[in-house]
Amino acid sequence: MKIIDIAKILNAEVLVETEEIQKEVYSICGSDLMSDVMAYVKENVVLLTGLVSPQVIRTAEMMDIKAVVFVRGKKLPPAVIDLAREKSVIVMSTNETMFTACGKLYSSGITGRGG
Amino acid sequence: MSSGVLRRQYTIPGDDLTAAGEASSSVKKLLVQLGVDPVAIKKTAIAMYEAEINAVIHANGGAADVFISKDSITIVIKDKGPGIADVNLALQEGYSTASDKIREMGFGAGMGLPNMKRYADELDIKTEVGKGTIVTLKVYF
Ligand SMILES: Nc1ncnc2c1ncn2[C@@H]1O[C@H](COP(=O)(O)OP(=O)(O)OP(=O)(O)O)[C@@H](O)[C@H]1O
Ligand SMILES: [Mg+2]
Numbered sequence: 001m002k003i004i005d006i007a008k009i010l011n012a013e014v015l016v017e018t019e020e021i022q023k024e025v026y027s028i029c030g031s032d033l034m035s036d037v038m039a040y041v042k043e044n045v046v047l048l049t050g051l052v053s054p055q056v057i058r059t060a061e062m063m064d065i066k067a068v069v070f071v072r073g074k075k076l077p078p079a080v081i082d083l084a085r086e087k088s089v090i091v092m093s094t095n096e097t098m099f100t101a102c103g104k105l106y107s108s109g110i111t112g113r114g115g
Numbered sequence: 116m117s118s119g120v121l122r123r124q125y126t127i128p129g130d131d132l133t134a135a136g137e138a139s140s141s142v143k144k145l146l147v148q149l150g151v152d153p154v155a156i157k158k159t160a161i162a163m164y165e166a167e168i169n170a171v172i173h174a175n176g177g178a179a180d181v182f183i184s185k186d187s188i189t190i191v192i193k194d195k196g197p198g199i200a201d202v203n204l205a206l207q208e209g210y211s212t213a214s215d216k217i218r219e220m221g222f223g224a225g226m227g228l229p230n231m232k233r234y235a236d237e238l239d240i241k242t243e244v245g246k247g248t249i250v251t252l253k254v255y256f
Contacts, residue, residue, distance in 0.1 A: 035226035038161050039233070051221040055168070058136035059221075062143065062160040064153075079133055087140075 001025060001110055003067045003090060006046060009108050010101050012069060012094035015076065016084040020066040027112040030102050034059040042112070048105075050098055052076060057083045057091075066090055071098045121145075121183040127167055127192070129176025132220060138179045139164040142190070149183070151256050159188055159254045162235040165227040166192040166250045172217050173197070174248060187236075190252045198244040206232060 004021045007014050014021070029040050030048040037047060037059050046067045049056055052074045060068050067090035070076060076093060084091045094101055123145070125138035143160040163179070170177040174196020182189045199205045206228045213223030232238050237253035 032221060033224040033226070034221045035165065035224040035230055038165065038230050039226050049221075053221050054133045055136065055221050058140070058164065061140060062136075062157070062164045064157060083133070 001108065003046060005108075006067070006069065006105065007092050009104050010069060010092070010094040010096055012092035014090070014092050015081055016089065016091040018066070018088045018090055020088075021090055023066060025067075025110065028102060028105050028110055029065075030098055037065075038063060048098060048101055050074070052080060054080055054083050056080070057087055057089050060089045061087045067092065069094055069101065071096055071101050119184060121149075123181040123183075125179040125181070127170050127176045127179060127194075129171060129174070132171065135168055135171040136164055139167050142179075142181055142188075145183070146188070151188075155188075155254055155256045158234040158236075159190070159252075162231045162238075162252045162254065163190050163192070165230050166190070166252060168222060169227055169250075170194040170196070170248075172213065172220075172222055177247075185256075187253055187255045192250045192252075193247065195247040198246055198248055199240070199242040200244050202240050202242060 002022055025046050026044045027042045029037055029045050031037050032049055032051040034055055045065055047065050048069045050071050069092045071094055073095040128134055139160055146156045170192055174194035177194030180191040204210055208229045209225040211223045211225035217223050235252040236255050239251040242248040
């Protein structure tokens with residue numbers, strides 16, 4: 001599945017876009033704790049989080065995570081958006097909860113296996 | 116130091132959580148420019164970022180000293196914070212003294228030091244209660 005397809009499935013608004021939006025992803029990491037994210041070693045991952053903080057973008061940068069989806073329709077402060085632009089991290093926002101968002105993506109075929 | 120070693124120094128501000136991670140970000144960029152193997156870059160970036168964040172959230176900031184040679188990178192992160200009373204305990208997965216305020220910022224899983232151990236090829240922690248902490252990380256390319 002491509003990152004752009006995730007936006008469609010979650011009916012997410014894309015707030016920061018890069019050309020990586022056409023890239024394939026094999027796995028989703030859903031977490032509000034950044035060190036847990038960093039313990040998770042997989043390639044081509046999209047991060048789903050309910051945490052709104054510049055450190056989410058930093059974590060994505062260090063992990064080479066190309067896209068972050070903020071769940072529960074949280075308002076993103078300009079500092080987060082600006083940092084994402086600077087670091088070329090795709091940012092999306094969806095009104096879905098973490099549980100529903102993960103469920104929808106899993107049943108659409110991103111099961112974290114074979115990636 | 117002898118020739119062939121690239122040295123960089125960074126201050127880690129203690130009062131700006133938006134800036135926390137800038138030193139690690141700069142080092143990551145530098146390694147990409149130097150054409151270092153991507154796996155080694157990721158290991159370095161994660162380990163250094165965890166150490167940088169710890170210096171910010173637990174010790175009110177500090178400084179990073181970075182040495183890059185042909186085959187490895189050594190990162191020394193120093194702070195003048197409270198120190199760590201029991202390093203072996205702190206190294207256990209899940210151990211954290213983070214306050215609610217720190218947890219709200221997405222930290223406090225107690226995974227930072229375990230991640231440093233996992234991603235760095237060598238990890239050394241020198242710490243004294245009331246004085247501060249020196250974390251040294253080494254990754255081979
Ligand atoms: N530089 C430091 N100065 C003082 N105490 C520290 C320092 N680094 C770590 N510690 C202590 O060690 C504990 C464990 O650190 P670790 O990085 O593993 O977890 P954490 O920072 O609490 O949470 P996480 O890294 O998962 O967000 C911390 O909660 C803190 O008590
Ligand atoms: Mg930590």
